[in-house]
Structures are given as C-alpha cells and as structure tokens.
Amino acid sequence: MSKTLILLPGLLCDFRLWARQSQALSSRIGVVVPDLARDDSLEAMAERVLAAAPPRFALGGLSMGGYLSLEIMRRAPERVERLALLCTNAQADPPEQKQRRLDAIALAASPEGFDQVVAAQAAALLAPDSAADPAIAGLFRAMASSVGSEGFARQQRAIMARPDSRPGLSAIACPTLILCGALDTLTPPDLHRGLAAAISGARLEIVPDSGHLAPIERPDAVSLALASWLSDL
Secondary structure (H helix, E strand, O other), rough: OOOOEEEEOOOOOOOOHHHHHHHOOOOEEEOOOHHHHOOOHHHOOOOHHHHOOOEEEEEEOOOOOHHHHHHHHOOOOHHHEEEEOOOOOOOOHHHHHHHHHHHHHHHHHHOOOHHHHHHHHHHHHHHHHHHOOHHHHHHHHHHHHHHHHHHHHHHHHHOOOOOOOOOHHHHHHOOOEEEEEOOOOOOOHHHHHHHHHHHHEEEEEOOOOOOOOOHHHOOOHHHHHHHHHHHOO
C-alpha cells in the first residue's frame, strides 16, 4: 500500500475539504493536502506539489484538484501509484466559460464582490440540501474566505488555461477511482462515465444526494470509496 496520499482541493477550498477523509484514513496512510492558492498556473502548482512529494504516492483531486492531478500525470506518471479523480472534467474550458471566469475575477476584486462570488459558487457547487445545511455551507464559506479574492483569481487563471486532458487518459495505467455526486450539475455523472470508460480498469462511484463537493456533503461515502480504492493493490 502507498505510504502517502496527496489530496488536492478544488476552487475556493483548502485542507478542510478533505478533513473527514484525512481522519478516516489516518490509520492506514499519511494524508497531505497542499495549499493550491499560491500559483496561477497548473504547471506551477504541479511543480510545487511534486517538489514536496515523496518519490511515490497515491494522488486524488477534486474539481480543480482533478485538473491538477491530470497535469501531474502528464509530468510524472511513474511517481503516481494510484489515482482518484473526483467531481472533475478532463475537457478544456470553452470560450464562454473562460469569459465567465474572467467576469467572476473582476467581480471578486470589487468592493463586496467577493461575497457575491462566494454565494454564487455555493449555490452552484452544493446540492440544495447541502446548501441549506448551515454546517456544510458555512464550511465552504470559511474555506473560501481563507483562499480570498486574490487566491481565487490565481486559481481561476490556472483553471481557464488548462489543456484538454482527454487524449492522455488512455495512457493512465495505475488503479483509478472516478467519483462524482449524483446531483453534481457542474460536472455531472455522464462526464464521469466518460472518464471511467477512457481509463483502463477505472472504477466509477456515484454518490447519492451529493453535489460537486462530495467530500463535505457526503463525507462517509467518500471516505469509504477512498478506503476501498487504497486497498485495490
């Protein structure tokens, strides 16, 4: 079994996205959650993660963290013992989505604009029941506040410049978990079925009653899926 699991958070998220999974898996593996708010490109993020990582490790990422996981797979596939892609997408941003990201960056930089951005993100990312849960919604707002408007801008620039990763999916040879929330409207289940079909031997898990932030919306289900994936080898 791998000795280190690196878990990569999504946009406006930090180590708290993976807190329940880190706790649940701590008896079997060391969990590391890097800070992804310091760089404005996936390339720079990947180099920072790889520089701090052991020679071999298990890798999981959610949303932006999934994009970064695929960048790491392009750069150092021999170092990744197994891969988990959660609530993510292998495609590049279309032009209209890039423009929406630029608009969000501009709004976040304006007085009181960041709060509006965070509220819109919460509504888009969380399933309705999760958005109405003060603990879940409050946790997302707390993470977003820690990332801040400048960190948000850096992350969005990294996301909008990502390449289309689909051509490289067939080269992924390590044990791979594909997981998404059944109610995820940003990266819906059909996208993940396509990911799983493109990666040889990948296992697909669809988490009921969860939106885009499955690790905090349905933490126990995600922890169980990761534990099973870690036991695959």
